[in-house]
Amino acid sequence: MVYTCKVIEIKKEVKDTLTFILEKPLNFKYSAGQYGIFEHKIGEEIIRRSYSFSSSPSEPNLAITVRFIPGGKMTSYLFGLVIGDSLSFNGAFGKFALEDQKSVVLIGGGSGVTPFRSMAKYAIDMNLSNEITLIYGARTPKEVLFNEEFHSFLRHPNFKLYLTVDKPDGTWHFHSGFITAEFIKEATQNKVLDKTYFLCGPPVMLTAIQTALIGLGVSENRIILDAWG
Secondary structure: EEEEEEEEEEEEEOOEEEEEEEOOOOOOOOOOOOOEEEEEEEEEEEEEEEEEEEEOOOOOEEEEEEEOOOOHHHHHHOOOOOOOOEEEEEEEOOOOOOOOOOOOEEEEEHHHHHHHHHHHHHHHHHOOEEEEEEEEEEHHHHHHHOHHHHHHHHHOOOOEEEEEEEOOOOOOOOOOOOOOHHHHHHHOOOOOOOEEEEEEOHHHHHHHHHHHHOOOOOOOEEEEEEOOO
């Protein structure tokens, strides 16, 4: 079903990334981690792109968080929107969703962290018993999405956060470098088995992380992928 909703707020997250907060359509339901297929018509061509909801089903409005792609038809359109404009989407879709898994590890890179904001926010708002570990990598400290909010989630005893950047600066006091098997072992306190792993980001990154997880003995049916780009 195609929904059309109003843009009620636009927030700048980092230098090339915006969050579009949308009026939630009446009776629209989705699960934390799912996505919508957003569309825009240019002449006779309908441009469609999939974006995970960065909002939680526990929040009153919908949100998507989008990184600008130079020359991208959809991001050029989105970044030209103003409050009061309308946006159409079809959904929700996807099995990349937080359910009743006891212990989950969310591993994301860049804007691939957007569905994990939805999952973590939902688990905290609903006081779920899921143990959630978020491992998130960005290029630089200034490109870490939802940084303050993720740190605020640490007040919940079941949420753990492990950040890394490729290019640290003098302000960075966390891990640096790629997400490796050793980093995953550290983030899980060497308890890598019997967890469900959600991976979201560029295919080359996910392939490397999936290989690392399998090398650590994680069963393939415990690895759920959402590749993009």
